[in-house]
Amino acid sequence: MEATKVLDAKGLACPMPIVKTKKAMAELNAGEVLEVHATDQGAKSDLTAWAKAGGHELVKDTDEGDVLKFWLKKGE
Amino acid sequence: MTEKKKTTIVLFSGDYDKAMAAYIIANGAAAYDHEVTIFHTFWGLNALRKDNQVAVKKGFLEKMFGKMMPRGADKMGLSKMNYMGMGPKMIKSVMKKHNAMPLPQLVEMAQEQDVKLIACTMTMDLLGLQKEELLDDLEYGGVAAYIGDAQDGNVNLFI
Numbered sequence: 220m221e222a223t224k225v226l227d228a229k230g231l232a233c234p235m236p237i238v239k240t241k242k243a244m245a246e247l248n249a250g251e252v253l254e255v256h257a258t259d260q261g262a263k264s265d266l267t268a269w270a271k272a273g274g275h276e277l278v279k280d281t282d283e284g285d286v287l288k289f290w291l292k293k294g295e
Numbered sequence: 296m297t298e299k300k301k302t303t304i305v306l307f308s309g310d311y312d313k314a315m316a317a318y319i320i321a322n323g324a325a326a327y328d329h330e331v332t333i334f335h336t337f338w339g340l341n342a343l344r345k346d347n348q349v350a351v352k353k354g355f356l357e358k359m360f361g362k363m364m365p366r367g368a369d370k371m372g373l374s375k376m377n378y379m380g381m382g383p384k385m386i387k388s389v390m391k392k393h394n395a396m397p398l399p400q401l402v403e404m405a406q407e408q409d410v411k412l413i414a415c416t417m418t419m420d421l422l423g424l425q426k427e428e429l430l431d432d433l434e435y436g437g438v439a440a441y442i443g444d445a446q447d448g449n450v451n452l453f454i
Binding site: 230231233235269273 | 319322323325326327328393394395396404408
């Protein structure tokens with residue numbers, strides 16, 4: 220999937236992945252996609268809930284061993 | 296989007312671990328686009344102290360309080376397993392290993408995210424803390440200032 224921007228949040232612990240994701244997302248326009256890489260195992264639940272509350276769409280996520288990847292489409 | 300949601304937290308505790316939990320929640324809520332307020336009262340005020348000594352005029356009791364309480368977030372003890380200061384040293388080294396953010400940086404991050412930090416003026420008087428001794432960019436108020444934010448809050452915690 221084509222991402223407009225990639226955020227490397229690997230090695231960061233709660234609450235940093237979500238704080239950084241919010242900052243990165245603020246720089247995108249509606250419809251653009253942010254790709255997030257994280258190693259915090261709570262990131263799946265965190266980003267899913269965060270995206271839902273903020274009106275964004277979690278388009279896809281993968282789990283490659285230690286690294287979790289997420290593709291978030293910015294909402295209106 | 297609709298009007299912003301609000302998270303309000305009363306930080307009463309002066310324990311490093313409890314303050315850390317409060318500030319993690321505050322930063323998370325700010326990332327959720329909430330308007331966040333932390334109302335610091337009693338021992339929670341110590342999280343806002345500057346770590347250097349500030350020359351201010353004080354009475355004897357206030358001076359004693361000032362000396363006995365932790366000067367700044369980094370000096371606070373743990374609520375459990377403090378062991379005369381060994382506990383905080385251990386937990387800070389574990390935090391470093393796991394890349395968890397130390398409390399002083401969490402406070403900084405909260406300020407960057409426009410979390411409203413209120414210092415309770417009544418307890419500042421009791422503990423003899425003056426504005427000069429606390430961080431910059433704080434708000435000062437009492438219970439009404441807190442209720443004003445909390446009454447239409449969505450998340451409200453007392454820590």
